[in-house]
Amino acid sequence: MAILQINNLSKSFGSHQIIDGLNLTVPEHVIYGFVGKNGAGKTTTMKMILGLLLPDGGEILVNGEKVRYGETATNRFIGYLPDVPEFYGFMTPKEYLMLCGEITGMKQDACKKRAKNLLDLVGLSEANKRIQSFSRGMKQRLGIAQALLNSPKLLICDEPTSALDPVGRKEILDILSSVKETTTVLFSTHILSDVERICDETAFLHNGKIALHQTADAVKHGKNVSGIEIEFYRQNDAAHFASKYPGGSETSKTTLRYTQKTENDMSYFMQLLLTEHIPVQRLQTLEPTLEDLFLNIVQKEDN
Amino acid sequence: MKQFHAFIKKEFLESARTGKLLILSVLFLLFGIMNPATAKLTPWMMELMSESLAETGLIVSSVSVDALTSWAQFHKNVPVALIIFLLIFCSSFAGEYQKGTLIPILTKGMKRRVIVAAKTAAMLVFWTGGYWLCYAVTYGYNAYFWDNGIASSLGVSAACFYLFGVWMITALALASTLFRSASSVLLASGGLFLIFYLPGLLPPIQKYMPGYLLNAPLLPTGQAEPKDFLPVVCITILLSIIQYAAAVISFNRKKI
Numbered sequence: 001m002a003i004l005q006i007n008n009l010s011k012s013f014g015s016h017q018i019i020d021g022l023n024l025t026v027p028e029h030v031i032y033g034f035v036g037k038n039g040a041g042k043t044t045t046m047k048m049i050l051g052l053l054l055p056d057g058g059e060i061l062v063n064g065e066k067v068r069y070g071e072t073a074t075n076r077f078i079g080y081l082p083d084v085p086e087f088y089g090f091m092t093p094k095e096y097l098m099l100c101g102e103i104t105g106m107k108q109d110a111c112k113k114r115a116k117n118l119l120d121l122v123g124l125s126e127a128n129k130r131i132q133s134f135s136r137g138m139k140q141r142l143g144i145a146q147a148l149l150n151s152p153k154l155l156i157c158d159e160p161t162s163a164l165d166p167v168g169r170k171e172i173l174d175i176l177s178s179v180k181e182t183t184t185v186l187f188s189t190h191i192l193s194d195v196e197r198i199c200d201e202t203a204f205l206h207n208g209k210i211a212l213h214q215t216a217d218a219v220k221h222g223k224n225v226s227g228i229e230i231e232f233y234r235q236n237d238a239a240h241f242a243s244k245y246p247g248g249s250e251t252s253k254t255t256l257r258y259t260q261k262t263e264n265d266m267s268y269f270m271q272l273l274l275t276e277h278i279p280v281q282r283l284q285t286l287e288p289t290l291e292d293l294f295l296n297i298v299q300k301e302d303n
Numbered sequence: 304m305k306q307f308h309a310f311i312k313k314e315f316l317e318s319a320r321t322g323k324l325l326i327l328s329v330l331f332l333l334f335g336i337m338n339p340a341t342a343k344l345t346p347w348m349m350e351l352m353s354e355s356l357a358e359t360g361l362i363v364s365s366v367s368v369d370a371l372t373s374w375a376q377f378h379k380n381v382p383v384a385l386i387i388f389l390l391i392f393c394s395s396f397a398g399e400y401q402k403g404t405l406i407p408i409l410t411k412g413m414k415r416r417v418i419v420a421a422k423t424a425a426m427l428v429f430w431t432g433g434y435w436l437c438y439a440v441t442y443g444y445n446a447y448f449w450d451n452g453i454a455s456s457l458g459v460s461a462a463c464f465y466l467f468g469v470w471m472i473t474a475l476a477l478a479s480t481l482f483r484s485a486s487s488v489l490l491a492s493g494g495l496f497l498i499f500y501l502p503g504l505l506p507p508i509q510k511y512m513p514g515y516l517l518n519a520p521l522l523p524t525g526q527a528e529p530k531d532f533l534p535v536v537c538i539t540i541l542l543s544i545i546q547y548a549a550a551v552i553s554f555n556r557k558k559i
Binding site: 075080085086088095103104146149 | 305306308309310312313316317320321402403404406407408409410411412413414415555556558559
């Protein structure tokens with residue numbers, strides 16, 4: 001059985017249709033990437049799954065039970081990490097987790113033990129100070145601990161990495177990967193490299209619908225077609241390289257950008273730079289934007 | 304019940320650690336001391352001012368004060384204490400909406416009605432404790448300086464304003480579930496007060512409006528009887544229950 005099933009969901013704010021007939025099925029024990037641009041409706045969808053927003057139409061089933069707005073009983077299956085998690089600043093992490101445990105009806109001893117294990121997992125076991133002094137990354141980690149407290153079947157994370165530095169991002173992604181055995185993770189993001197690193201399946205939200213549903217390999221395959229940018233030391237080096245390999249566009253006097261290139265092209269570029277004795281400041285694979293990826297995959301489907 | 308226990312514990316811890324509890328204790332204690340102190344100092348102040356008053360043609364003869372003067376002060380001061388109390392608690396819900404701290408709690412399966420119950424109960428506990436502390440301090444000083452025996456129905460007169468406070472707290476709870484910002488919550492609570500206060504200016508229904516409870520100072524001086532307040536007490540209790548029930552219903556439908 002699917003842990004999460006969304007059928008024909010719709011939601012609009014005023015005249016603006018955010019979600020328009022969205023269908024989504026998330027199987028158990030996967031990390032499911034929910035990708036979309038900022039403002040695509042990812043948070044709106046998640047809030048409807050959590051019963052915090054009333055949908056205009058359609059239905060949401062969590063673990064086979066229908067989600068109700070207001071008194072949302074299905075939340076007992078769910079752990080939720082908001083995009084900007086905010087907790088009671090006057091409490092310590094341990095006190096906060098004990099509060100959450102009491103709310104979910106956990107026994108005190110069991111909760112104490114679980115809280116300790118989770119604080120170890122997220123690296124906050126030593127942080128015995130009030131939450132108000134926590135950094136953003138620490139709050140994000142505490143957010144994961146509180147979301148996992150009642151061993152949820154479904155962990156929903158709303159852009160858990162978007163505001164963090166690379167080290168913080170890696171830590172969060174590692175934690176999410178490590179809980180996959182026991183829980184299903186639905187994870188929204190607009191950062192493609194995060195999806196590539198940990199997601200088993202990915203859905204792309206576009207114009208209020210799932211534009212595409214992909215497995216991890218397909219995402220990687222789609223991503224291969226990206227760009228390469230070279231920054232030279234001198235202007236005449238750039239001109240010389242351009243004469244040997246036309247098709248690039250000048251983004252500055254010493255920088256050339258080539259689009260739609262593969263890893264093989266990258267090897268050829270390196271070879272060419274060596275044989276021509278052209279030193280470079282920087283040679284870089286360009287991350288495709290979400291739009292590039294949509295275009296690529298849509299174009300492929302059309303072909 | 305477990306959820307209620309957990310959340311009200313959080314409310315108390317919050318009040319203790321954010322200093323609300325300290326402010327409330329000082330506030331009510333200070334007001335309790337001020338009532339007899341003002342009464343005690345009145346003759347001395349009048350004496351000081353007697354010369355300047357004499358120049359304007361007013362002659363101050365001996366000013367006598369007793370427990371009734373102090374109780375009159377009590378009834379003048381507690382409305383100010385209630386306003387400060389409401390100012391302190393108007394952000395009880397609004398602060399949580401703005402920070403988003405209720406979202407993780409609700410997604411943990413917290414029942415919404417329990418949040419309203421725990422927050423209202425916490426406010427009522429603080430009001431009860433603070434108000435009766437203020438009363439006890441005034442009572443103690445009055446007994447020491449004068450004699451409380453000359454004031455009749457003291458407990459009933461104090462209970463009237465206490466009930467008025469309870470009614471305003473349920474109004475604040477209702478307003479808190481309807482509006483998101485602390486200022487709107489305060490305005491709406493004030494609005495609710497006016498809705499019930501203004502019709503009370505019309506003599507035929509005066510006795511049945513919660514605002515009539517503010518006439519409690521007539522009790523110690525013997526100008527009114529406790530039984531005169533029975534209808535308004537019943538109506539105010541009923542209104543408080545209705546306001547609380549409306550708060551629960553409105554919070555259940557609130558977009559968080």
